[in-house]
Amino acid sequence: MKISGVPYRTLWPGESGLVRVIDQRRLPFELVTLDLKTLEDAAHAIKTMVVRGAPLIGATAAYGLALALRTDASDRRIEEASKILRATRPTAVNLAWALERVRRAIARLDPGQRFEAALREAGDICEADVEQCRSIGAHGLEIIRRLAKPSARRVNILTHCNAGWLACVDWGTALAPIYMAHDAGIPVHVWVDETRPRNQGASLTAYELGAHGVPHTVIVDNLGGLLMQRGEVDMVIVGSDRTTACGDVCNKVGTYLKALAARDNDVPFYAALPVSTIDWSLDNGRDIEIEERSASEVTEVSGRTAAGEVASVRVVPDGSAALNLAFDVTPARLVSGIITERGVCEASREGLLRLYPERRRTG
Amino acid sequence: MKISGVPYRTLWPGESGLVRVIDQRRLPFELVTLDLKTLEDAAHAIKTMVVRGAPLIGATAAYGLALALRTDASDRRIEEASKILRATRPTAVNLAWALERVRRAIARLDPGQRFEAALREAGDICEADVEQCRSIGAHGLEIIRRLAKPSARRVNILTHCNAGWLACVDWGTALAPIYMAHDAGIPVHVWVDETRPRNQGASLTAYELGAHGVPHTVIVDNLGGLLMQRGEVDMVIVGSDRTTACGDVCNKVGTYLKALAARDNDVPFYAALPVSTIDWSLDNGRDIEIEERSASEVTEVSGRTAAGEVASVRVVPDGSAALNLAFDVTPARLVSGIITERGVCEASREGLLRLYPERRRTG
Numbered sequence: 239m240k241i242s243g244v245p246y247r248t249l250w251p252g253e254s255g256l257v258r259v260i261d262q263r264r265l266p267f268e269l270v271t272l273d274l275k276t277l278e279d280a281a282h283a284i285k286t287m288v289v290r291g292a293p294l295i296g297a298t299a300a301y302g303l304a305l306a307l308r309t310d311a312s313d314r315r316i317e318e319a320s321k322i323l324r325a326t327r328p329t330a331v332n333l334a335w336a337l338e339r340v341r342r343a344i345a346r347l348d349p350g351q352r353f354e355a356a357l358r359e360a361g362d363i364c365e366a367d368v369e370q371c372r373s374i375g376a377h378g379l380e381i382i383r384r385l386a387k388p389s390a391r392r393v394n395i396l397t398h399c400n401a402g403w404l405a406c407v408d409w410g411t412a413l414a415p416i417y418m419a420h421d422a423g424i425p426v427h428v429w430v431d432e433t434r435p436r437n438q439g440a441s442l443t444a445y446e447l448g449a450h451g452v453p454h455t456v457i458v459d460n461l462g463g464l465l466m467q468r469g470e471v472d473m474v475i476v477g478s479d480r481t482t483a484c485g486d487v488c489n490k491v492g493t494y495l496k497a498l499a500a501r502d503n504d505v506p507f508y509a510a511l512p513v514s515t516i517d518w519s520l521d522n523g524r525d526i527e528i529e530e531r532s533a534s535e536v537t538e539v540s541g542r543t544a545a546g547e548v549a550s551v552r553v554v555p556d557g558s559a560a561l562n563l564a565f566d567v568t569p570a571r572l573v574s575g576i577i578t579e580r581g582v583c584e585a586s587r588e589g590l591l592r593l594y595p596e597r598r599r600t601g
Numbered sequence: 602m603k604i605s606g607v608p609y610r611t612l613w614p615g616e617s618g619l620v621r622v623i624d625q626r627r628l629p630f631e632l633v634t635l636d637l638k639t640l641e642d643a644a645h646a647i648k649t650m651v652v653r654g655a656p657l658i659g660a661t662a663a664y665g666l667a668l669a670l671r672t673d674a675s676d677r678r679i680e681e682a683s684k685i686l687r688a689t690r691p692t693a694v695n696l697a698w699a700l701e702r703v704r705r706a707i708a709r710l711d712p713g714q715r716f717e718a719a720l721r722e723a724g725d726i727c728e729a730d731v732e733q734c735r736s737i738g739a740h741g742l743e744i745i746r747r748l749a750k751p752s753a754r755r756v757n758i759l760t761h762c763n764a765g766w767l768a769c770v771d772w773g774t775a776l777a778p779i780y781m782a783h784d785a786g787i788p789v790h791v792w793v794d795e796t797r798p799r800n801q802g803a804s805l806t807a808y809e810l811g812a813h814g815v816p817h818t819v820i821v822d823n824l825g826g827l828l829m830q831r832g833e834v835d836m837v838i839v840g841s842d843r844t845t846a847c848g849d850v851c852n853k854v855g856t857y858l859k860a861l862a863a864r865d866n867d868v869p870f871y872a873a874l875p876v877s878t879i880d881w882s883l884d885n886g887r888d889i890e891i892e893e894r895s896a897s898e899v900t901e902v903s904g905r906t907a908a909g910e911v912a913s914v915r916v917v918p919d920g921s922a923a924l925n926l927a928f929d930v931t932p933a934r935l936v937s938g939i940i941t942e943r944g945v946c947e948a949s950r951e952g953l954l955r956l957y958p959e960r961r962r963t964g
Contacts, residue, residue, distance in 0.1 A: 460855025
């Protein structure tokens with residue numbers, strides 16, 4: 239997508255095998271890129287959320303594994319690098335999926351060929367992600383089109399956290415249908431949950447929607463319920479960091495509260511996700527490990543000072559404890575539908591298997 | 602309640618008819634008092650949230666009306682001052698209630714006696730509030746005691762916004778039962794919603810619980826649902842800015858989302874409130890006017906910088922709109938019970954009328 243008219247992706251290969259990424263910790267006030275040259279650079283970028291969003295974490299991890307093999311591409315090194323990368327963010331299932339895909343692509347090659355092959359595979363993962371997001375957008379667009387139909391009226395869509403192009407390589411998952419609707423001339427307006435504690439909505443979603451010219455309004459995470467009670471939300475679309483085989487959706491903490499409000503007010507609630515975020519090994523969302531992050535993300539808020547610098551302020555009294563769990567699980571019963579690159583399905587085992595019949599166990 | 606061992610109230614009469622209040626905009630990092638000498642001082646203190654919380658707004662408005670009459674206590678002046686004070690915060694029903702109470706007390710007096718009489722009435726309103734909060738605490742304590750009983754285990758209570766002594770004159774509404782349980786040796790722990798946009802939870806509730814020594818943990822507003830899914834919340838207690846005759850509870854925006862999560866996880870959800878927050882003229886919570894406040898409360902966050910100063914940082918990109926509605930309405934069907942100074946009742950017309958039989962219309 240574009241920033242000030244210039245097309246961007248969230249990461250792209252640079253010279254001599256390095257990978258360049260947008261440093262998302264600096265948005266929305268500064269657009270800065272960062273070069274990843276080593277495994278450690280990539281692991282650090284994922285852990286500190288230079289890059290974030292399930293699909294982008296997967297793509298960065300794939301490149302991280304490739305970078306690890308530049309000087310030593312032994313089996314032991316692959317094992318060691320995978321372990322380091324897997325430990326960076328425990329909840330996002332794409333991370334393990336992307337590592338596995340690179341490993342499969344290079345397992346039978348001579349160590350001398352592995353670095354180049356891993357780089358190529360990471361590049362293929364990125365291209366596939368862009369295509370998947372484009373397809374998710376096309377399928378989601380049809381839902382928005384139906385909502386707009388009665389009188390070509392404005393469609394109000396609420397989203398939580400950032401599942402836009404900044405969370406992917408391009409397009410986004412939850413935001414892809416919105417970009418396509420906007421580009422197709424459908425009048426869309428987005429309610430952007432600020433998404434504490436890290437404010438990915440206020441800083442990233444608002445930024446990328448603004449850069450593309452999509453009308454939007456930032457709201458605190460507390461407001462969505464009232465807006466739904468008042469009929470000012472036509473649909474909710476969120477992304478997912480991990481989705482179980484039965485359709486439970488693990489996403490940024492607070493998503494579950496919006497799903498409850500959507501159900502209570504008959505507002506359709508969709509999760510948009512590529513197949514790589516589906517964890518076919520898990521049925522029940524309660525079994526998903528929820529990442530606990532630093533309490534300082536709760537006690538401190540980062541933003542731009544009156545002097546124009548980016549700084550943090552403490553918002554909690556000294557001596558008060560804080561707890562920071564990053565995700566929650568929305569049970570399938572609250573999800574109206576799942577939008578994937580293959581189409582829209584019911585949030586259930588049967589629904590997902592209809593789209594991915596190759597996952598049916600033969601009995 | 603106490604701050605560093607010193608007993609405080611949120612407002613108290615000073616010399617020569619002025620009123621002294623804690624400036625709550627400066628908490629939790631600075632404890633500063635402010636003198637209110639005129640009607641304009643009082644109106645400004647309510648509007649800018651130097652004082653906030655339904656009962657404290659009522660008490661301050663009562664004093665504000667008294668201060669207005671120091672040099673001119675004509676009927677016209679009473680009318681004019683009431684109008685100015687009523688316009689400061691449209692949602693809190695105590696404000697109108699307190700003004701009405703002062704007006705009734707002075708209506709038949711000579712203008713020369715009105716200033717002193719209004720001051721006395723405002724003082725009586727404060728004393729009555731303290732007594733009501735103490736009774737709310739005693740009734741709520743019994744609920745906490747029952748939850749603790751099984752094994753004298755820790756009782757985890759979630760609260761939203763600040764309905765503690767800082768919202769009242771002393772004790773608080775939602776927090777009064779918690780203080781009493783803590784003082785009675787029941788092991789309580791409070792999950793404190795930070796409560797964006799103004800962070801009254803992180804700044805005021807955490808501050809006053811900490812000052813009194815009650816164990817607590819600050820969480821973002823998004824986390825409560827997950828904690829309930831995990832069984833880590835035994836009850837929710839919130840205050841109310843206005844409660845309808847049928848038990849719909851209008852409180853700080855986001856309360857409704859917590860009530861939905863409580864219902865979904867079989868967690869009891871209570872609202873604690875004095876009779877003065879009940880609007881007997883309204884049945885349906887949808888008819889309550891919801892105050893819209895400045896978008897800057899969403900786009901800016903105030904806290905303490907690394908240098909130790911209190912400052913604001915902008916958290917939303919330039920050019921993104923923001924909407925700031927301050928309250929939402931939790932329908933009675935989601936409220937397990939209402940704790941008032943007369944006892945605990947069902948959130949329904951019948952329940953409230955059983956506690957306040959004098960409100961039954963004779964037919």
